[in-house]
Amino acid sequence: MSKDFILAAVLTLACIILAALPIGPTVYAVRKVVFYLINPTANAFLDASKHASKISSSWHDLFTAREELGALRESVKQGHLESLAALVEQNEAGHDASLDVMASRVPALQQIKGLDFSLAAVSYRPAGQKNWASIACLRGAQGAELPTQGAVLQFYPQLDNFVLAGKMLPAEQEIGGFKCMEMLTGADYSVTVAIERTGEIALMRGVGHPGEVVIEYLPKDSQAQRGDVVVTAGSSWIAPAGIAVGVIDRVLAPSPDELFARAYLKPYFNLSKVEEVVVVSKHQEAGTRR
Amino acid sequence: MRWFKLVMLLAAVLVLETIYFASGDSLILWFSPQPLAWLVTFVGFLFGPMTGLLWGTLAGFCEEMALMGPAGIYGLTPLVYLWLGYLSGKIFHGRADGDNPAIGALLTVGAIIVSQISGSLLGMLFSTTCNLAAGPLTIGRAVAFVLQAGVLGPFALPLLKRLLGVRGYSS
Helix, strand or coil: CCHHHHHHHHHHHHHHHHHHCCCHHHHHHHHHHHHHHHCCCHHHHHHHHHHHHHCCHHHHHHHHHHHHHHHHHHHHHHHHHHHHHHHHHHHHHHHHHHHHHHHHHHHHHHCCCCCEEEEEEEEECCCCHHHHCCEEEEEEHHHCCCCCCCEEEEEECCCCEEEEEEEECCHHHCECCEEEEEECCCCCCEEEEEECCCCCEEEEEEEEECCEEEEEEECCCCCCCCCCEEEECCCCCCCCCCCEEEEEEEEECCCCCCCCEEEEEEECCCHHHCCEEEEEECCCCCCCCC | CHHHHHHHHHHHHHHHHHHHHHCCCCCCCCCCCCHHHHHHHHHHHHHCHHHHHHHHHHHHHHHHHHHCCCCCCCCHHHHHHHHHHHHHHHHHCCCCCCCCHHHHHHHHHHHHHHHHHHHHHHHHHCCCCCCCCCCCCCHHHHHHHHHHHHHHHHHHHHHHHHHHCCCCCCC
16 A cells, blocks of 8 residues: 555544534634634624634633623723713813803993893814904803894903903804904904093003903093093094003104104903803994993 | 645634634625635645645644634544545546646535545544534535636636745645
């Protein structure tokens, strides 16, 4: 007998013995476990988990433990989500309370004749240093439509009153469907103001600085001094007269060839806490001062 | 080098078979081409009975490991393939021309018939319908196997010779 025939006979015998052994389920289970170890996806895990008991109870226990661990992780994740939802709810409640406080002050504003007031909340602020100091987009409280013209006021707790925050931008400057306001700190913002103590009228202009604006065209012999309160002059429709703007920080004496004096103002408007605002629209000459 | 090429060939064919079966056995006219059965006979024919039976055994085990379900019986596919390789080498090696298209057709048809019949008999012996990884044998499938093998076999054998770099016969 040739060598290859003997080998064929031996292999035949081995194959027949192998076929007689009930190893099919075990080999299949090992395949699934190995496949899961190589490719640990959810489907591979389910397959391996289903057949692991065919290898041994230890493998079955291992996969059961892994499954329970997965469920535990899922419940922890669910717990985190619930905590987050509670936190959001709490913040929303605080937000609503803040709106309520501000709304309670609106009746005082409404005594100014000829003005409409809308409560609004900041919904979006575009990024970038220039944008951050100049633009905020608003949504009306309870979905109310906001006007596209008018002044925007922020409640200032230390004064227990509203202060100037900026003005509404026209409809064509909406961002993502939101109407936006131009904040008074923005470089393009300007409004006529009056020094409350001296009655001098000047032009206030934002410079893109979050804590400072400039007052230009003060009389050359201005009596304005540090600490003077500045209010809106009401000489344009942009804002009603008498709305507090800020306090003069320093006055720059004009040089001999300059015709006007200049001052720097610290606005009451708090750029970093602009959340809820009031939009004052349909401005008519009210002539009221605080 | 020859065995390296043969093992690479086996791996490539197993990948193809796995893709074929994963697609629900429906890629090529709803029947399996049984490429491993062909290749075992070709290898036996080209390299002799010893290489044929060894490669056949290896191919059978690999096919079972790759494709067999949990209810399968292990050992029957290598048993069929080892005899295919052995007999092909024993009968044809050194006696037939590998470049003759008729021998390709003869080998493949013979391989398919032998593998299907022996697989079914073994299946009955071990109380299953058919334990070959290819699935249960029906008259329609058997006819399809033979027709397919007869048509493709003449081209497959020269292609394999080129792939393995075989010139004439080697043993």
